[in-house]
Amino acid sequence: MIFCSDTRIYTGITTDINRRWHEHSEGVTGAKFFRGRKPQAVIFLEPWENRSAASKREYQIKQLSRKAKMDLSRNHQKQTLSWLSIQAPGIVADYHMRSSGIS
16 A cells, blocks of 8 residues: 555555556556655555455455555554565655654
């Protein structure tokens, strides 16, 4: 899940978090959702073995309320940061710099 400049939360799947983050940030090949808004921080990340399992989980998360999504993010913050520090260290810095504004 990505926290956005307009405080909305984007949920999606990817096989490469670094590539997808940059696509969303640059606005050229990212999701239409990011037209007019910018990604601010990865607030939840969950690795899955295959695309099918990831898509099912994405659907479950998209059904949650905003509060439930934020609770999920808070409850898994350490795991998200740990995974990002290995896979995408540049995004971790973004998370730390911007996460103080997330409520």
